[in-house]
Amino acid sequence: MSRNYREDAREAYRDAKRRGRRGVERARHRADDISHDLAEHAEEAWRETDDYVHRNAWSSVGVAALAGFAIGFFVGRR
Incomplete structure (x- = not known):
């Protein structure tokens, strides 16, 4: 039973990591667009x-x- 919890935790970690990477990429693209x-x-x-x-020189x-x-x-007044 503890193996399922471990596997669930690993999957949740992988999912969060994927979502985090996607968020960073979106932010990076948005920053590039704004910079441009x-x-x-x-x-x-x-x-x-x-x-x-x-x-009007x-x-x-x-x-x-x-x-x-x-x-x-x-x-000069200082």
């Missing part, structure tokens, strides 16, 4: 920003200078 989507969005944002800066320089001045001002 994020990379695509980041690349698209980079291209749009690059295009904007090229079209002097405005971009002015904004960057103003931001640098503001950061320097607030850091």
Whole structure:
């Protein structure tokens, strides 16, 4: 009778292990998909920003200078 319990426990362990592996694989695939989507969005944002800066070069320089001045001002006040 103890052999049946042992065999049942082994089967339950194997089943849990299979389900765990499937869950890990699904999570890994989902993470890969999300990573791919994020990379695509980041690349698209980079291209749009690059295009904007090229079209509005002097405005971009002015904004960057103003931001640098503001950061320097607030850091210098410490």
